Amino acid sequence: MIRQLFDRVSCTYTYIVLDLKTRECVVIDPVMEQFDRDETLMKQWGYTPKYTLETHTHADHISAAKLFREKYKSKIAVSSYGLAKGADIYLKENDSISTEQISIKVLHTPGHTEESLCFLYKETIFTGDTLLIRGCGRTDFQGGSADDLYESVHSKIFTLPSETKIFPGHDYQGRLWSSVGEEKKHNPRLTQTKEQFKELMQNLGLSYPEKMNVAVPANSLFPDT
Amino acid sequence: MIRQLFDRVSCTYTYIVLDLKTRECVVIDPVMEQFDRDETLMKQWGYTPKYTLETHTHADHISAAKLFREKYKSKIAVSSYGLAKGADIYLKENDSISTEQISIKVLHTPGHTEESLCFLYKETIFTGDTLLIRGCGRTDFQGGSADDLYESVHSKIFTLPSETKIFPGHDYQGRLWSSVGEEKKHNPRLTQTKEQFKELMQNLGLSYPEKMNVAVPANSLFPDT
Known part of the structure; x- marks a missing residue:
């Protein structure tokens, strides 16, 4: 569930992906400020966090992964294609994160950032910022590339069955x-065509995320506790 | 769906409850400012709104029901226990709103406001402000009553099967x-006990909703178009 x-x-x-049998759960992209909320819900539901997964090195918020590890000894799993240090697991294409009844498959989908991952679980894909609803993540920093994003989406997401749910x-x-x-x-x-897409992405004219200078370093360093 | x-x-x-066969849909508590978003999604999904349902006379936002009726001739369905005028359907306890494959049952659940309704659809209940997640709506205006809310929740919601989903x-x-x-x-x-609950609700010390003086009259009058 x-x-x-x-x-x-x-x-x-x-x-939060729940293993109904072992009562463990896997948390994808937890937000630091929401740690109390998430922890309260897990306790009430009767679940213990076993892994936290990051789709990428977020520039807009700080991950709660360290807080979960400190309190629950959950393993921090991040992309192996980036610069993050101090995580417990470095995820590569085709790796899986598993509990007894959950198996989440890792797809490397560079584009929004060079290390971006998607996670496939049953008929659901967690797309991070690679593919958003009627949109996609920007591609102008952290090794981002419109060319890569277009390829990632078309070769690894759009090839999945139509009914695959996108979170x-x-x-x-x-x-x-x-x-x-x-x-x-x-x-x-x-x-659009790849050329049209690349032109569009070049001309978004977005300002940099407010929290970028704080969030990217914080999300790149998970020192041993 | x-x-x-x-x-x-x-x-x-x-x-938005979708009838996958007739491609009609029923919209519950649409928000005026989100009309364009909701309309765009319905068009893309290939659905036409047939009914808009209001759980109650909202004090915090204006309903989009009139916009849907103007454009799609959808029927505005509201509680029969309140003061709303100009709607197309006035809902009473045990009424149903139906399309070929959808049947939504009406429960009268006074408490947040005297005319508040919940809607039961398969294993899901749309609780409006009668029951919120780990909370409930306030009971200090529009005929609200902590006594009634407690009774409504305990007699009509908490008697449903445990796995019933609350939206x-x-x-x-x-x-x-x-x-x-x-x-x-x-x-x-x-x-809590009813007495404890009543005391708690009496002492919330909430300020009035900012939009109340605009929203309540707007949501009470659905003039013929």
């Missing part, structure tokens, strides 16, 4: 999930 | 849904 949670400040979605890393309009079929048809960016 | 949507300003959840009218902490079993066990207000 998957529980989805929302952080109103950064518009980040956190996901994104963010949504700024209050939409909760989508599907591969929906995005293949209605994503205004990824339905 | 149910799609849940969130309005970040008022923290309101809107629900609330709001959440201010980014939690999306709950279940009857969870709330019976963990709701800090509704697990």
